[in-house]
Amino acid sequence: xxxxxxxxxxxxxxxxxGNAHERxxxxxxxxxxGAEFYAKAAMQGHAGSRYNLGCYEGVKxxxxxxxxxxxxxxxxxxxxxxxxxxxxFVRGDATKEQYAEALRGYQDSVEEMKSHDRDEVKAILSxxxxxxxxxx
Numbered sequence: 001x002x003x004x005x006x007x008x009x010x011x012x013x014x015x016x017x018g019n020a021h022e023r024x025x026x027x028x029x030x031x032x033x034g035a036e037f038y039a040k041a042a043m044q045g046h047a048g049s050r051y052n053l054g055c056y057e058g059v060k061x062x063x064x065x066x067x068x069x070x071x072x073x074x075x076x077x078x079x080x081x082x083x084x085x086x087x088x089f090v091r092g093d094a095t096k097e098q099y100a101e102a103l104r105g106y107q108d109s110v111e112e113m114k115s116h117d118r119d120e121v122k123a124i125l126s127x128x129x130x131x132x133x134x135x136x
Contacts, residue, residue: 014041015049022056031056042069047076054081063093071098075105077113082106 014037020027022034035056041049054069067088070081082102089099 011041011044011046011049014038014044015046015052018049018052022052047073047078050076051078051081054084058084058088063088067094067098071102071105074102075109077106077109079106 018034018037018041019025020034021030021037023029035053038049038053038056042053050069051073054066054073056066057063057069058066067085070078070085074081074085085094085099085102088094089096
């Protein structure tokens with residue numbers, strides 16, 4: 001299964017393999033192997049893998065690496081990443097600048113999603129209106 005998923009190049013498969021290895025689901029638990037799969041998927045843009053990689057690095061005490069991963073996922077719209085960076089900032093393991101950057105990135109991402117959704121709804125309504133008028 002391992003080789004087949006990697007050969008297919010599915011980032012979702014890499015994410016699930018990371019979970020399986022990290023948590024020992026159906027295979028021997030191996031956090032490092034799980035992190036390798038998360039890293040491969042994260043490099044291809046998989047937000048969940050990037051988030052889990054940040055959590056993994058944080059647990060291992062690699063706070064700077066963890067913060068970098070969580071900054072990226074905050075900018076991808078992961079509110080949990082903002083909360084994690086806030087928590088480690090309060091604890092003294094992240095800077096005020098990192099927390100501010102995560103918060104700004106998250107807010108920008110949410111606003112962008114709202115704008116995109118608004119534009120998509122307008123386009124759908126416009127098509128529906130045109131379709132309705134054509135039937136009259």
